[in-house]
Amino acid sequence: MKAAKNYQFWFCTGSQDLYGDECLAHVAEHSQIIVNALNQSGILPYEVVWKPTLITNELIRKTFNEANSDENCAGVITWMHTFSPAKSWILGLQEYRKPLLHLHTQFNREIPYDTIDMDFMNENQAAHGDREYGHIVTRMNIERKVIMGFWEDEAVQKRIADWMTTAVGIMESSHIRVCRIADNMRNVAVTEGDKVEAQIKFGWEIDAYPVNEIAEYVKDVKQGDIDALVEEYYSRYQILTEGRDPEEFRRHVAVQAGIEIGFERFLEEKNYQAIVTHFGDLGCLQQLPGLAIQRLMEKGYGFGGEGDWKTAAMVRLMKLMTAGKKDAKGTSFMEDYTYNLVPGKEGILESHMLEVCPTIADGPISIKCQPLSMGDREDPARLVFTSKEGHGIAASLIDLGTRFRLIINDVDCKKVEKPMPKLPVATNFWVPQPNLQVGAEAWIYAGGAHHTAFSYDLTSEQMCDWAAAMGIEAVVIDKDTTIRNFRNELKWNSVYYR
Ligand code: MN
Numbered sequence: 001m002k003a004a005k006n007y008q009f010w011f012c013t014g015s016q017d018l019y020g021d022e023c024l025a026h027v028a029e030h031s032q033i034i035v036n037a038l039n040q041s042g043i044l045p046y047e048v049v050w051k052p053t054l055i056t057n058e059l060i061r062k063t064f065n066e067a068n069s070d071e072n073c074a075g076v077i078t079w080m081h082t083f084s085p086a087k088s089w090i091l092g093l094q095e096y097r098k099p100l101l102h103l104h105t106q107f108n109r110e111i112p113y114d115t116i117d118m119d120f121m122n123e124n125q126a127a128h129g130d131r132e133y134g135h136i137v138t139r140m141n142i143e144r145k146v147i148m149g150f151w152e153d154e155a156v157q158k159r160i161a162d163w164m165t166t167a168v169g170i171m172e173s174s175h176i177r178v179c180r181i182a183d184n185m186r187n188v189a190v191t192e193g194d195k196v197e198a199q200i201k202f203g204w205e206i207d208a209y210p211v212n213e214i215a216e217y218v219k220d221v222k223q224g225d226i227d228a229l230v231e232e233y234y235s236r237y238q239i240l241t242e243g244r245d246p247e248e249f250r251r252h253v254a255v256q257a258g259i260e261i262g263f264e265r266f267l268e269e270k271n272y273q274a275i276v277t278h279f280g281d282l283g284c285l286q287q288l289p290g291l292a293i294q295r296l297m298e299k300g301y302g303f304g305g306e307g308d309w310k311t312a313a314m315v316r317l318m319k320l321m322t323a324g325k326k327d328a329k330g331t332s333f334m335e336d337y338t339y340n341l342v343p344g345k346e347g348i349l350e351s352h353m354l355e356v357c358p359t360i361a362d363g364p365i366s367i368k369c370q371p372l373s374m375g376d377r378e379d380p381a382r383l384v385f386t387s388k389e390g391h392g393i394a395a396s397l398i399d400l401g402t403r404f405r406l407i408i409n410d411v412d413c414k415k416v417e418k419p420m421p422k423l424p425v426a427t428n429f430w431v432p433q434p435n436l437q438v439g440a441e442a443w444i445y446a447g448g449a450h451h452t453a454f455s456y457d458l459t460s461e462q463m464c465d466w467a468a469a470m471g472i473e474a475v476v477i478d479k480d481t482t483i484r485n486f487r488n489e490l491k492w493n494s495v496y497y498r
Pocket of ligand 1: 305306352
């Protein structure tokens with residue numbers, strides 16, 4: 001899927017006129033060199049735009065307000081090359097509303113021992129100026145990211161790249177609209193939530209439609225369009241009829257093709273980027289949307305099962321954040337299903353009754369058609385595959401009644417030991433960090449759901465930064481997690497996030 005916009009990030013260097021014009025000329029030249037190097041690194045997903053050095057209240061205020069109103073600007077990167085008295089920044093910062101990065105760097109890598117004099121010290125004093133600036137941002141309680149290190153280092157550039165991705169998630173969150181087909185599953189707690197609060201906090205618009213309204217769009221799909229899409233399926237995926245009559249199998253697949261086309265038309269026409277379904281309320285749909293939803297997720301739509309709109313919005317958000325990422329490994333809706341508790345081989349088999357996104361697939365993808373006890377409809381066609389190995393994150397957004405909490409678990413995806421020929425669903429298998437026991441205990445203490453938004457292409461740090469920008473609590477379960485500290489963290493957080 002394509003990135004939502006050609007976002008840019010402004011690079012604003014702070015200074016003052018105390019050191020003379022020659023010094024200011026150097027400051028401008030140095031920051032231009034840094035901006036060019038960042039843009040040429042090939043590491044940053046978005047362009048950095050150099051801005052003239054900020055030295056006065058008026059210019060700082062004007063620049064931040066221009067950043068607010070520039071549609072393409074997704075954030076401002078600030079750096080105090082020399083000393084920049086921080087009171088000059090108050091009004092600008094007060095009025096600024098977009099993501100803010102404080103890049104704490106320095107133009108020179110090494111102290112020039114043989115030539116260093118007081119002119120050099122005055123010109124190159126980010127160690128000094130960035131502290132003055134950082135002080136006022138902290139005093140004003142403004143959410144920002146601080147990244148320290150030499151601007152030419154790949155590790156620093158990668159962290160800037162990661163922050164840009166988060167910033168785009170912050171900017172794009174308020175454009176997410178979730179289409180709820182029917183309500184969420186009866187009696188289930190974790191898929192409930194305060195939709196008004198979600199719009200206040202995240203900007204999400206969450207609307208419900210009767211299932212037959214979208215089913216009408218499915219009915220209206222022309223046979224020719226369905227046939228063409230079925231052809232595409234048959235050329236792209238392995239067909240595993242498993243003894244079923246090939247014609248009957250193809251008719252079942254065609255039902256999903258009709259759902260894919262009809263659903264997509266409905267979502268496009270009504271401007272929704274995420275959808276939830278519920279197997280208990282299918283109206284006149286012939287099958288529970290399986291293959292159809294998998295294909296829509298692959299195209300970038302968010303999805304949550306059983307009416308889980310929070311997870312659907314998170315899947316969409318994480319797909320937006322990773323859109324256009326080089327060598328992306330995939331992002332999907334996921335559900336914790338069953339454990340392997342054999343010592344040394346512990347892990348969680350992840351899946352859903354049908355709807356796993358093929359972007360996370362490893363190897364061939366097959367179409368199967370199997371009975372489904374849920375939904376009371378004909379046997380749905382679905383894509384079946386196993387997932388890539390490697391590091392990923394599983395995120396669960398929960399509503400605690402008075403506030404939201406985002407729980408993020410670092411997980412290591414592996415191959416299962418043996419094929420599972422009788423399992424007719426796509427799977428992933430992962431070991432939560434720090435291990436299954438502590439990971440699962442911490443998850444349960446935190447109140448994490450069985451549904452997650454999963455990605456290979458994001459880090460827990462990025463999701464924490466996003467949550468901080470949204471003003472909600474985030475807790476991470478990773479290699480450093482201990483149950484004692486984690487339970488204390490939850491208690492401390494409950495005081496802070498009242
Ligand atoms: Mn589910």
